[in-house]
Amino acid sequence: MALYPLIYGIRASFHAYRYGRDVGSAGFKNYDAVLHDHTFWTALGTTAKYVAFAVSIETLLGLGLALLVVNQLRFSRFIRVGLILPMTVAPVVVGVIWRLMYASDIGVVNPLFSSLGLGSPNVLANPGSAFIGVVAVDVWEWTPLLFLIILAGLQSLPQEPLEAARVDGAGPVRVFFDHTLPLLRPVLMVAVVLRLIDAVGTFDQIFVLTKGGPGTATQLISTYSYNTAFLFTQYGRAMAMVVALMVLVLLLTIAAIRFMRTAAMRTSS
């Protein structure tokens, strides 16, 4: 049951479809077409950029917020609850909310920027700002996940080495970089790998906010393969894209795990 959809999908990637029907084996033609599809490579590049920006910012923000909250600052309980809220909203709803906020005519972003003397950015109308806009939405929604994982990690760190360092006169920055961060690294890696896998498949927000535009500025592999399957009815080619992406994600995961293993060994030594 777990494997059947995968096998079905891989099989479909080697078949040709016409007029709604499976018209037989296509060999490697779908893969060849995908590899020669300029739009696929553009979408792949955009996906990589999107994932890199979103996950990096989320990790840094999540780490920063977790460090603030773990130190039992005032209102930390409220901050914790407030930070978790975006993650509980369905991605498609998140897309709708932000589309309204970004809307150049009725949204709140244009008036906000204008009031600060920064003009009207028309976020979703320009390729650069649209990309930043969709990354910002992802950061808003998923930073809480990184925050929660890292916070849990921080709370369960052994206190002895940290206290010993402090007794030896190390300042907070030194303690953080020399002790907290190395101890936290395995947790961070797991959090980043999980988030990275999830971010590669981002679909709902993009579909609602920009449909991949303007031009191809926010077109991710997920939206392009969806369109290829259900709009262009090229199921075989879409499946070839998805399988190629799946292989890529697996390779990334393995690379991340190896990195994690090396880092952990270095820490323990």
Next chain:
Amino acid sequence: MTDKERDAKRPEGAGARNGITRRKILERGAVGAAGLFGAGFIAACGGSSKSTSTGTTAAKAASSGGGGGTITIGSFQDNAMAPFRDTFIKRFTAETGIKVQYNETSYDAWYQNAKNDGLNKTGAYDIYVMDDNWVPEFAAGKIIQNLDQIGFKANPDILPKGLDQGYWPPRTGARLKDFANDKPALYAVVIIDDVELLYYHKDYFSGAPKTWDDIAKVAARKAKSPKLYGWSARGVKGNPIMMTYLPLLNSYGGQFVKDDWSPGFAGPEGVGALERLFSFIPYMPAGVAEFDTDQETQVMLQGKCMALTEYTGLVHRVDDKKSSQVVGKIDMAATPAQEKSGPAIGTFICGIASGSKNTDAAKQFLEWFTSSKIQTDFARGDGSAAVTKSALTDPQAVKQFRWLPAIADAVNNSVPKPKTPDEPKFEDILGTHISQALIEAIQKKSGYNAIAQAHLTKAANEMTQFIKQQGGYV
């Protein structure tokens, strides 16, 4: 998840149990998560038949209760279908005794549902309500029946351009190689003549603008952005911006594709049409590149726009006091001509399922609904975009619903999209390049000809390459 994360923070080696270390658990978890992502995505792309089968089972169960005197109609949700669903289905049952089960769902879901139902000939549905661009795939794939072969009599009063949408292979225009020598046959019959209209504010235009130049002149004279725009448009890439561009392209004498499937938009006509769109930039909302129908029409409903082109769905909204500040102030006409008027057409069209268990009743329903009498009542009821000439020119209906003659005029001038299952891909290619061109033109504010030429040439090359790669065209 929480346990795993706690475990992850224990010192190295502390979690070893039964030969499985914490690290191994983490590794396997991460690989599993990657696999799940892949499986989930594949299921999302390939799993439509499963969700469809659930829907068809329900429909089958619903239809089986009525026996031979029942037909099941499936449709996508659309406000334009409300009178059909709420009034005319009941009337058909009252007049004929044939029960009608009506199931509707979202556009995308219904497309997959109908296609899978027809391919598998489940018999769950008798009639599919379709978008006319489904006809090539549904007819070529024998998902719907040849109406000529089952003796369907098309009402000669139906506007020919609307009726043409149901033929396969198409009666005019480019044909796929496999069907080049086939005799065109009617596979689907139009039930709502949805077509693009020009909506113009009567305070700024004394009559319907005949050409795009007329609109440009008035916009240049009277528009005061952002309080009053001369023009509003859909700028989102793909289909939305194509619906903005096609009436311009057609009116300038260009073609989406020529009869030999070569792109017909990269020449002077297509470039001129795109330059005309760019010429409206000073009079359009600044964020037009992100506008879809909702935002495009909102500026008109707020009284901040002098004119736009849009499908017939807007006719009721401009006169709806709840949502419009321009009640009675907007008039409609066929989209402007430059050489000729050329609105895009996108009809609601019905086919009979290949697996229909009650073909005769389905045929009877379609003949009944497209009859002149019923169509006239359809138009009189709430100004629906009826499909017969007599309905769209009926004095009683026209008196109440001023847009009906405009719909007839627009349908008569309409230009169909290319008849191929790959038409959405064509739209995506050209619509993406036009979106990029519009953004570049907005940013540079000059050099429109070069921008239009460059992007349309790229789109034409890409489309030619796709056609070659796809095969079956020439």
